[in-house]
Amino acid sequence: MTSRLDDFNDYRNKMNERILGLNNLGIKRFYNLDTHAYQDGKLNSKTKELLGLVASMVLRCNDCIDYHILQCVKAGWDDDSLVEVFNIGLIVGGSIIIPHLRHAVETLDLIRDEAKKSVIP
Numbered sequence: 007m008t009s010r011l012d013d014f015n016d017y018r019n020k021m022n023e024r025i026l027g028l029n030n031l032g033i034k035r036f037y038n039l040d041t042h043a044y045q046d047g048k049l050n051s052k053t054k055e056l057l058g059l060v061a062s063m064v065l066r067c068n069d070c071i072d073y074h075i076l077q078c079v080k081a082g083w084d085d086d087s088l089v090e091v092f093n094i095g096l097i098v099g100g101s102i103i104i105p106h107l108r109h110a111v112e113t114l115d116l117i118r119d120e121a122k123k124s125v126i127p
Contacts, residue, residue, distance in 0.1 A: 011116050014072050044077075052081040056091050059110075063095030066102070068109045075113050088114060 008016075025033060044054045055077045062070035078088060092110055096103045 009116060009120065011072065011076070011113070011120065014069070015076075018069070018073070052078075052083070055081055056083065056087075059088075059091050060095045060098065063092065063103055063106050063110065064099040066099070066106050068106060071106060071110050072113050075110060076117065079114075079117050085114060085118070 022037075026037065044051055044058065049057075055074055059071065059074035059078060062074050075088065078091075092107055095110075096107055099106075
């Protein structure tokens with residue numbers, strides 16, 4: 007049985023591969039720009055993922071929220087830090103963010119539950 011996050015990752019990988027296979031220079035440049043924007047610079051990549059998460063919440067993109075929460079967890083952010091980021095997204099975006107806040111909390115819960123299942127007792 008696959009989880010919502012497995013389905014998300016599988017679909018994202020499949021469609022990114024398909025899109026890049028179109029061999030459109032503009033699309034490839036955009037993907038490259040996006041990838042490089044999150045690399046270490048004056049701000050480290052860990053911090054940049056938090057910024058991406060806030061922007062995703064304010065823009066109300068659940069796929070982007072999922073992606074950035076996954077990246078934030080991989081980068082080592084703890085739940086308390088992520089909840090503060092969720093709060094910033096809510097403050098900036100207003101009450102229209104609440105459905106996306108629900109989605110974000112559910113995603114974080116799914117990630118943490120899957121991590122617990124993969125730990126051998």
